[in-house]
Amino acid sequence: MRHLLFLPLFLLFTNSKACVCLPVNFADKYAHSDFVARATIVKNYENKGAESFYKSDIAISEVYKGEKTTSIFIEGSSDGIKRTSCDLFFPEKTELIIYANKRSPGVYIFNSCSGYLILKGKYASEKRELDMLGVLKNQGISFTTKIWFSERFDFEEELRRTNHFRGIHLDKEYALYEITFSSDVKIKSIAIISGFGKEMDERLVAILKKSEWNSMIPSSDSPLDTRSKVPDNSKYLVGFYFYPSEQAHPSFVSEYDL
Secondary structure, three states: OOOOOOOOOOOOOOOOOOOOOOOOHHHHHHOOEEEEEEEEEEEOOOOOOOOEEEEEEEEEEEEEEOOOOOEEEEEEOOOOOOOOOEEEEOOOOEEEEEEEEEOOOOOEOOOOOOOEEEEOOOHHHHHHHHHHHHHHHHHOOOOOOEEEEEOOOOHHHHHOOOOOOEEEOOOEEEEEEEEOOOOEEEEEEEEEEEOOHHHHHHHHHHHHHHHEEEEOOOOOOOOOOOOOOOOOOEEEEEEEEEOOOEEEEEEEEOOOOO
């Protein structure tokens, strides 16, 4: 279950300058990013002075969200030396999926907690993520929200409670849904962006409809600035994932993109 702690863009610093990224799933990082693209690092530039980020020129294969750009800013050190455990460095020719936030018009920056994915071409999860990005782009799902929604409902427990979501066969690996909220954080509607199929979608939508949600907006005072009101028609993404059976373990549907 995704509780209030799932705020991946917050870095938790200690006196030793260490940081911890809290868990993030695909739907969350896409909804909260201003810019999403598949790109290759072409050239890295030195950090300017004491700045904690450096500039990299990129060659974009595909933009899924945001304005096309020729460079990106990365929190870290261009010399590859890790001055904190949060520092990032990508050698030139590294291909990755970038999830970044807007620093100013046309200028994007990302950090170790933004949800980037290095593409090595050998993991099924890479193909799944690229497929999901393609679906969102083709469906015109490009909204960005700075509101964090978390359900007050244990989806995993509900999925385990019946036999409808275990020991089954599905032809797809994932399903994506778009939730629209009223101003009091109640679900107004649920749209199927890319589903598993009529019967399974009806069951999952039924679970979503009875769920209750919290909303939070990041603030400088507290990472958990909980709100009881949000702008009417605020949107959010939810994903469910199908995992086939392995040896003695039956297949199952989960909200976690493992």
